[in-house]
Amino acid sequence: MGTEPRDSQDALISENAHLKGRLKHLEAIIDKMPAMVYTSNNSRKSVNWCNRSLTETFGYSLEEILTLGRQFFKEITHPDDAPILDISQQSFRDRKPIFGGILRVRKRDQEEWFWVVGLGIPFTFDTQGNVEDVICVFLDFTNAIDTSNQISEALREVLRRRNEDVLNKLTAREKDIFILAARGHNNKEIAEELNLSRYTVETHRKNIRLKLKVRNTPELVALAKQIGLQ
Numbered sequence: 722m723g724t725e726p727r728d729s730q731d732a733l734i735s736e737n738a739h740l741k742g743r744l745k746h747l748e749a750i751i752d753k754m755p756a757m758v759y760t761s762n763n764s765r766k767s768v769n770w771c772n773r774s775l776t777e778t779f780g781y782s783l784e785e786i787l788t789l790g791r792q793f794f795k796e797i798t799h800p801d802d803a804p805i806l807d808i809s810q811q812s813f814r815d816r817k818p819i820f821g822g823i824l825r826v827r828k829r830d831q832e833e834w835f836w837v838v839g840l841g842i843p844f845t846f847d848t849q850g851n852v853e854d855v856i857c858v859f860l861d862f863t864n865a866i867d868t869s870n871q872i873s874e875a876l877r878e879v880l881r882r883r884n885e886d887v888l889n890k891l892t893a894r895e896k897d898i899f900i901l902a903a904r905g906h907n908n909k910e911i912a913e914e915l916n917l918s919r920y921t922v923e924t925h926r927k928n929i930r931l932k933l934k935v936r937n938t939p940e941l942v943a944l945a946k947q948i949g950l951q
Contacts, residue, residue, distance in 0.1 A: 903945030
């Protein structure tokens with residue numbers, strides 16, 4: 722009976738060592754995986770944690786990323802793709818279970834852009850069920866060169882399905898206006914092209930924004946690019 726406390730202590734020490742070993746192993750996996758993983762606050766759109774792959778890929782330390790806040794994404798994201806960040810933020814406000822997209826980013830002090838595939842899912846919630854933090858993954862698309870034929874086919878299939886999902890929400894006239902607006906035509910030009918009044922075009926564009934849940938022309942253009950309409 723005198724050995725029971727010591728046996729119990731030895732068991733706890735052994736279990737603690739085992740847990741530490743598992744934690745170290747998991748940390749090594751997260752840091753060495755060929756993907757950039759991070760969590761971000763959805764309301765502030767700022768990173769609050771990331772793995773080593775992300776800091777090495779973009780050339781910023783975690784401390785610098787935390788200090789930059791939302792500005793970090795503006796620094797690394799191509800200006801034409803920046804509206805995607807706002808669209809993803811709104812998607813999680815609308816409690817969408819997952820958001821995915823492709824965008825161009827670049828490393829610190831570099832001029833060359835490269836493509837990444839991004840996926841995000843809700844991670845934590847407030848007491849009202851609203852998304853607080855999001856888990857996100859970036860995968861460098863330019864590294865996936867061993868199966869180029871399959872990548873091309875997959876992209877065509879994804880765009881086809883996305884195209885159908887988006888366009889099925891619109892009337893025939895709204896589709897025409899959506900495509901022209903995405904190509905950079907203003908209301909006057911669209912009205913002349915389709916033989917409509919500017920007021921009618923403005924009304925259709927308002928309905929398009931409501932149906933597609935975009936707030937302005939840049940977001941509409943970004944959505945059009947996502948589904949391959951430009």
